[in-house]
Amino acid sequence: MSHAPAPRTAFLDNGLKILIQEIHIAPLASVWCWYKVGSRDEMPGCTGVSHWVEHMNFKGTTNIPREKVKGIIEEFGGSWNGYTWIDQTTYLETATRDALDRMLFIEAERMANGLYEPGECESERTVIISELEGGENDPDQLLEMEVNAAAFKAHPYGHPTIGWLSDLQRMTRDDLYSYYRRHYIPNNATLVVVGDVDADDVIRRANHHFGAIPPGAVPTRTLSVEPAQLGERRVVVEKEGTTAYLKVAYHAPAATGEGFFPLLLIDSVLTGAKGLNLWASFRTPPPQRSARLYRALVEGRLASSVSGGLLPTADPYLYTISVTAREGTSLEAVERAALSEIDRVAREGVTSQELDKARNQLRARLVFENDSVTNIAHQLGFFETIASVDLFLSVGDRIQQVTQNQVAEAAARILRPANRTVGWFKPVPIGEGEHLPADAASSGGPVSGR
Amino acid sequence: MTIEVQQGLSPIRKRLENGALVIAKESGATPAVTIAVSVPAGTATDPRDIPGVAHFLSRVIDRGTESRSGDEIAELLDSRGVSLNVAAMRHTLVVSCTCLAEDFGTMLALIADVVRNPSLPESEIATRRGEIITSIRQDQDNPAMVAVEEELALLYPNGHPYGRRMKGTIETVDQIDRPVLSRAHHDRFTPSELLVVCVGDVDAARAVDESGKVFGDWRGYPASPLLVPSPARVEERRTAVFPMMNKAQADIAYGFNTISRQDPSYYAFSLLNNVLGQYALGGRLGDSIRERQGMAYYVFSAFEPNVGQAPLVIRAGVSPANVDRAIASIDEEVRRMAADGVTAEELAASRRYLIGSMPRTLETNAGIATFLQSCEQFGLGMDHDVRLPGLLNEVTLEQANELARRFLVPERATITIAGPYGAS
Numbered sequence: 001m002s003h004a005p006a007p008r009t010a011f012l013d014n015g016l017k018i019l020i021q022e023i024h025i026a027p028l029a030s031v032w033c034w035y036k037v038g039s040r041d042e043m044p045g046c047t048g049v050s051h052w053v054e055h056m057n058f059k060g061t062t063n064i065p066r067e068k069v070k071g072i073i074e075e076f077g078g079s080w081n082g083y084t085w086i087d088q089t090t091y092l093e094t095a096t097r098d099a100l101d102r103m104l105f106i107e108a109e110r111m112a113n114g115l116y117e118p119g120e121c122e123s124e125r126t127v128i129i130s131e132l133e134g135g136e137n138d139p140d141q142l143l144e145m146e147v148n149a150a151a152f153k154a155h156p157y158g159h160p161t162i163g164w165l166s167d168l169q170r171m172t173r174d175d176l177y178s179y180y181r182r183h184y185i186p187n188n189a190t191l192v193v194v195g196d197v198d199a200d201d202v203i204r205r206a207n208h209h210f211g212a213i214p215p216g217a218v219p220t221r222t223l224s225v226e227p228a229q230l231g232e233r234r235v236v237v238e239k240e241g242t243t244a245y246l247k248v249a250y251h252a253p254a255a256t257g258e259g260f261f262p263l264l265l266i267d268s269v270l271t272g273a274k275g276l277n278l279w280a281s282f283r284t285p286p287p288q289r290s291a292r293l294y295r296a297l298v299e300g301r302l303a304s305s306v307s308g309g310l311l312p313t314a315d316p317y318l319y320t321i322s323v324t325a326r327e328g329t330s331l332e333a334v335e336r337a338a339l340s341e342i343d344r345v346a347r348e349g350v351t352s353q354e355l356d357k358a359r360n361q362l363r364a365r366l367v368f369e370n371d372s373v374t375n376i377a378h379q380l381g382f383f384e385t386i387a388s389v390d391l392f393l394s395v396g397d398r399i400q401q402v403t404q405n406q407v408a409e410a411a412a413r414i415l416r417p418a419n420r421t422v423g424w425f426k427p428v429p430i431g432e433g434e435h436l437p438a439d440a441a442s443s444g445g446p447v448s449g450r
Numbered sequence: 451m452t453i454e455v456q457q458g459l460s461p462i463r464k465r466l467e468n469g470a471l472v473i474a475k476e477s478g479a480t481p482a483v484t485i486a487v488s489v490p491a492g493t494a495t496d497p498r499d500i501p502g503v504a505h506f507l508s509r510v511i512d513r514g515t516e517s518r519s520g521d522e523i524a525e526l527l528d529s530r531g532v533s534l535n536v537a538a539m540r541h542t543l544v545v546s547c548t549c550l551a552e553d554f555g556t557m558l559a560l561i562a563d564v565v566r567n568p569s570l571p572e573s574e575i576a577t578r579r580g581e582i583i584t585s586i587r588q589d590q591d592n593p594a595m596v597a598v599e600e601e602l603a604l605l606y607p608n609g610h611p612y613g614r615r616m617k618g619t620i621e622t623v624d625q626i627d628r629p630v631l632s633r634a635h636h637d638r639f640t641p642s643e644l645l646v647v648c649v650g651d652v653d654a655a656r657a658v659d660e661s662g663k664v665f666g667d668w669r670g671y672p673a674s675p676l677l678v679p680s681p682a683r684v685e686e687r688r689t690a691v692f693p694m695m696n697k698a699q700a701d702i703a704y705g706f707n708t709i710s711r712q713d714p715s716y717y718a719f720s721l722l723n724n725v726l727g728q729y730a731l732g733g734r735l736g737d738s739i740r741e742r743q744g745m746a747y748y749v750f751s752a753f754e755p756n757v758g759q760a761p762l763v764i765r766a767g768v769s770p771a772n773v774d775r776a777i778a779s780i781d782e783e784v785r786r787m788a789a790d791g792v793t794a795e796e797l798a799a800s801r802r803y804l805i806g807s808m809p810r811t812l813e814t815n816a817g818i819a820t821f822l823q824s825c826e827q828f829g830l831g832m833d834h835d836v837r838l839p840g841l842l843n844e845v846t847l848e849q850a851n852e853l854a855r856r857f858l859v860p861e862r863a864t865i866t867i868a869g870p871y872g873a874s
């Protein structure tokens with residue numbers, strides 16, 4: 001069975017693309033509105049603006065006054081949320097099908113009529129700084145931020161989505177509003193509706209709510225291309241803590257780049273398959289007990305956990321392996337064992353049995369991660385925003401078609417020492433470290449809104 | 451599913467001759483099945499002086515059986531893309547997975563083998579011990595975890611099963627060896643207490659039949675019932691600070707002991723909690739602390755009823771400079787709710803939300819399985835999904851407000867703060 005039938009596609013006159021998939025199993029509908037704007041679109045001095053704008057887009061609009069926001073979707077038993085990452089910002093509502101019109105109304109208002117009251121912008125500044133500080137409490141997130149920053153010299157993928165603290169302290173309401181107006185236009189968005197709906201009805205309603213929103217000039221995205229890395233980079237974070245962490249990050253192909261799917265299979269062999277759904281699969285642990293790095297590090301009693309991270313992105317991003325060192329184990333030993341396994345894959349590729357297992361794992365994960373209208377809608381919009389919905393529809397076939405030679409070629413090309421950044425979090429015993437004020441730390445991963 | 455929601459889930463519920471209970475629900479939404487098998491062997495059953503046994507058992511029980519090595523189990527799981535989840539809750543230990551429909555029989559048989567015949571190899575025990583100790587050390591460096599664990603320790607003192615650390619301590623984990631784990635398995639894993647839930651793309655009658663084949667010949671004595679004592683009544687306000695000066699943000703836990711899941715006022719309390727700290731972006735607490743004052747990225751209240759009296763805990767993560775102001779704001783909201791009560795409009799809105807969210811709760815196989823497990827554990831009946839709207843509709847404003855007056859008393863709050871705050 002295909003993991004996903006093709007959605008119905010429509011365009012409004014103003015350029016808004018609509019993807020609709022009817023699924024008449026539960027009396028639910030999920031509406032997502034995706035924008036091609038993320039932290040890659042931010043200039044120095046305004047890092048974090050995409051995410052802050054996302055927060056502001058829950059703060060009331062011309063026709064949804066601030067006091068009416070609370071309960072607007074909950075009265076249908078629904079939930080709503082959003083997130084911002086490097087390539088995209090997205091908003092969602094999932095509720096009973098009778099809320100369809102309400103959900104479309106909310107998204108149209110969000111696109112065109114955000115209020116950005118100065119007092120609300122100020123209040124949200126401290127909320128976001130609190131979010132940043134919460135992330136900073138986690139040593140693993142601190143290390144991720146440092147590794148990403150070291151891995152990218154030219155491409156804006158290197159700065160954290162939540163932004164640098166000094167930018168969050170400095171930005172003004174006008175910075176937020178002008179950014180919002182520039183990027184939130186129908187011809188820079190994709191509306192996705194999945195669930196117990198009628199496609200013709202969705203198009204009619206979408207036209208009613210969005211049709212009058214004027215298109216604009218679509219902002220040009222970053223043109224910087226990250227230059228090839230010429231040698232291994234290393235970063236060390238030394239901070240009070242109890243546990244040591246290791247990250248090894250390799251520059252990886254974009255979703256449409258040569259080697260992305262072979263690398264996905266390599267990751268399955270090294271750390272177990274995660275699938276491709278940022279919204280769903282990463283909440284379920286991967287099947288990894290026989291994975292090479294799990295066996296070498298966790299079964300080898302050097303680490304308590306290991307995970308691999310490879311997500312589809314618009315431009316080349318990173319494949320990151322994260323390891324939690326076992327109590328009493330040195331980072332040197334953990335790194336040596338991890339790199340030994342990775343280098344072996346780079347030299348020798350994987351066996352045909354391993355490749356079959358990786359394909360089976362990903363076949364199952366594609367089923368598990370598309371088990372709800374919310375998850376399916378996420379995947380349609382995510383892929384359309386970073387590449388195309390057609391890529392999503394073909395991922396099952398692409399995974400099955402990867403050959404052992406393609407895996408070997410990708411491993412040799414990507415998993416090279418010169419292409420990696422190695423990061424250590426070295427815990428300083430509690431009470432013996434310096435206590436600096438919060439600086440630039442934050443999560444390098446996606447940040448949820450609201 | 452539309453019809454199912456209107457008519458109810460109507461699962462098959464069958465008791466095997468050995469007392470094991472099987473609940474099966476067919477749903478063809480995806481070609482997958484969720485299997486969840488539980489026994490009353492949660493952390494509350496840990497020996498009083500060795501907390502952490504049930505958690506340790508959950509980490510090692512699936513690493514080898516009398517007939518399968520750990521490597522064989524690993525290969526069986528990984529070749530099918532299945533990750534087995536073993537979770538030690540307070541009262542139950544649950545072994546669960548989601549698998550492709552074609553793998554249902556194989557995975558059910560594996561879970562039965564794991565539950566019935568774990569071999570608990572010494573080498574696996576040694577490996578998992580190191581993982582658990584590392585995990586405890588990570589928790590010690592996590593302000594949110596410290597705040598919550600210390601909150602529960604204060605609310606449920608003197609060795610109460612809800613106050614003990616679920617993972618145990620480094621010292622107790624060091625004491626847990628194979629005989630201790632074997633004894634825990636022998637004493638708590640019995641067919642008469644077994645619950646098997648299968649939901650997904652499998653014929654319900656077949657699921658019951660297959661469960662009978664893999665569990666039906668299991669014989670054993672009933673486990674002794676676990677009595678959860680009522681915790682001592684808290685008569686005064688308590689505040690405990692756990693300085694963690696290496697952190698950027700402080701985490702606050704602010705709670706009260708409340709009621710058990712079986713208490714008739716459960717539904718009124720659920721609505722009260724929803725108004726206080728859940729509805730939309732954290733209920734009244736979210737309105738005040740996040741939305742109006744911009745003090746916190748997260749603030750909410752969690753009400754987690756259980757077999758015994760369980761807590762309502764308000765949680766917030768704030769800048770160290772705002773800790774006092776945040777606690778004052780929580781006090782204000784708690785006091786206001788006790789004094790003035792919830793409004794009829796708030797109660798109606800929360801009621802609409804909780805009833806209206808049921809189709810989302812019951813959309814996926816895993817969601818249905820969790821719901822059915824809970825229905826059985828607390829004796830709610832297999833038609834609970836149908837009756838739940840009525841039970842929520844019956845709650846009156848006065849019932850909710852009487853609970854607020856009785857439980858939400860700032861002068862009897864237990865407060866813990868962990869983070870860069872309060873060190874001399």
